[in-house]
Amino acid sequence: MALDPVIHQETxxxxxxxxxxxxxxxxxxFTWLKExxxxxxxxxxxxxxxxxEAGYVQVxxxxxxRRPRTWVRLTPQGRxxxxxxxxxxxxxxxxG
Structure with a gap:
């Protein structure tokens, strides 16, 4: 099993x-994630x-x-x- 280079970056x-x-x-x-x-x-x-871009999250x-909001969720592919x-x-x- 190989590590995924998109996910492996620490952040x-x-x-x-x-x-x-x-x-x-x-x-x-988005604000909750940021904090x-x-x-x-x-x-x-x-x-x-x-x-x-990798299809791992949906934004x-x-x-x-009246307030603009951005929501983030993990996709089934991302999970x-x-x-x-x-x-x-x-x-x-x-x-191993």
Whole structure:
């Protein structure tokens, strides 16, 4: 099993782990992610763009009342890729 280079970067790995921990179908606001991971808007945006390009996350823009909002969720493909990457890391750590 190989490590996924898109996920393996530290910030993207933390982002994927956080989204995976929320359960299937859960979505969170961009601002919540930014604060939870202690990232700047630009940094989070660039990492989300890479994950979105790979099909691992879905980013939706909309409004809550009159306020613009951005929601992020892990896709089924992203959940599978994260689980495979996690398993590859565990195997590597076991020495196998």
């Amino acid at each position: 993207r790995l933390r982002l994927m782990a956080l989204l995976a921990s929320l359960g299937e179908g859960a979505q969170v606001e 939870a991971l202690d990232l700047t808007e630009g940094n989070l945006s660039s990492h989300l763009a890479k994950l979105e 939706e823009k909309g409004y809550q009342g 599978a890729a994260y689980q495979a990457h996690r398993q590859a890391l565990l195997e590597l750590l076991k020495g």
